Amino acid sequence: xxxxxxLADYILPGKKVGSFxxxxxxxxxxxxxxxxxxxxxxxxxxxYLAMLEGGLREEVSAAIIQRLAEALDVPAKELQxxxx
Numbered sequence: 229x230x231x232x233x234x235l236a237d238y239i240l241p242g243k244k245v246g247s248f249x250x251x252x253x254x255x256x257x258x259x260x261x262x263x264x265x266x267x268x269x270x271x272x273x274x275x276y277l278a279m280l281e282g283g284l285r286e287e288v289s290a291a292i293i294q295r296l297a298e299a300l301d302v303p304a305k306e307l308q309x310x311x312x
Contacts, residue, residue: 248280252307272295
């Protein structure tokens with residue numbers, strides 16, 4: 229990861245930034261959190277979050293989306309919307 233910690237560090241080459249993983253990474257960066265912090269706040273494994281952010285897991289249960297949204301303090305709907 230670069231020292232800046234920009235969005236490109238979280239997303240695999242070729243994945244669209246507007247994807248669920250891209251939105252998750254963007255919201256996480258807006259809070260100033262790294263993946264370990266989000267894992268701690270949600271009780272989800274860091275490896276699972278990395279797969280979500282990298283676009284390797286595209287099907288995410290409503291319960292996981294809700295848990296992530298609550299930790300990031302955003303409506304669950306916002307996690308599913310493309311980044312403008």
